């Protein structure tokens with residue numbers, strides 16, 4: 590396959606902070622009345638895996654231009670921006686990437702973020718999504734730094750299939766060891782995310798459910814999404830969550846559970862015999878845009894309002910221009926107040942044109958999942 594560099598950067602101007610200054614009140618809402626509650630921060634665009642659905646090797650090869658270090662937000666910049674988001678109402682921060690554990694001294698960033706508190710004085714929920722490959726080594730220091738919980742991605746228990754899917758020869762045993770270490774370090778309740786691709790790993794659904802049933806780890810099945818422009822997404826490879834639930838229920842009867850909160854993305858199902866629960870995230874077949882309270886900060890400090898956005902707002906430019914906290918807070922308010930994004934909902938209602946596979950869509954590894 591010929592090499593394609595996927596454009597992720599857009600030409601962006603310094604965000605608008607005109608008009609009356611908007612100090613944070615925690616009451617910010619967008620055009621669809623959605624508050625701002627979650628911030629996902631991508632700390633690196635690099636990864637040691639080449640998952641076929643996220644960073645296919647033929648695109649992310651040795652010639653791929655990852656961001657230079659100077660382009661990345663520093664820990665000081667991330668903390669400053671995060672503090673302003675928290676004043677605006679953010680209660681939960683998730684670190685992601687790329688592979689966040691590859692960012693050098695990530696524990697130092699976690700320590701800084703763990704010191705932030707909501708305006709009411711509550712500690713933040715600080716989590717991290719990882720491929721688990723070096724979690725066994727890092728779990729203790731992450732917990733000591735103040736990480737609340739961790740989500741580990743694992744797409745198969747079958748070792749040959751897993752190596753094929755991560756395309757970097759990492760073994761299932763490494764990830765399972767990481768999960769054990771995270772448990773031992775108290776990074777609980779632990780979640781494991783499995784992206785389901787029909788025809789690739791759907792035969793692993795029941796074995797994965799069996800493995801994690803009764804372990805205290807919540808296994809969540811994610812529908813394969815059309816995010817980015819490099820994975821050659823096709824609707825025929827999406828296995829609807831309803832089918833995931835039906836397949837598991839054949840072996841282990843399930844009953845629906847109440848959502849923990851209105852903004853929860855996963856639908857919860859409990860094992861009737863009391864062996865814990867699973868979750869399904871139906872990003873394609875049951876859009877949850879109506880309750881989407883998430884903003885995403887890219888590795889180089891652009892603010893994205895949707896996973897499927899092709900335009901980011903250059904907060905790094907604003908920060909590096911010497912803007913005050915008030916100016917940054919006003920810019921964030923302006924951006925969120927104008928937010929209209931609801932891509933999955935529109936896709937589900939067939940209101941969107943068929944996506945152009947060559948359109949400049951932002952990549953998952955850059956914006957963070």
Ligand code: SAM
Pocket residue numbers: 636642643685686687688689718719720721740741742782783784811812813814815816820953954957958
């Ligand atoms: N490297 C870390 C990891 O894999 O957990 C964090 C970043 S990764 C982009 C975050 C999550 O996005 C992972 O659980 C991954 O499986 C998921 N993901 C990536 N591409 C996806 C796609 N096309 N559809 C659904 N989930 C996807």
Ligand code: SF4
Pocket residue numbers: 636637638639640643644686687688720742954
């Ligand atoms: Fe890396 Fe995570 Fe993407 Fe896999 S899903 S290539 S582990 S960033």
Ligand code: SF4
Pocket residue numbers: 876877878879881883894895896897930931932933934
């Ligand atoms: Fe949120 Fe965009 Fe996903 Fe809808 S498609 S849930 S707006 S990230």
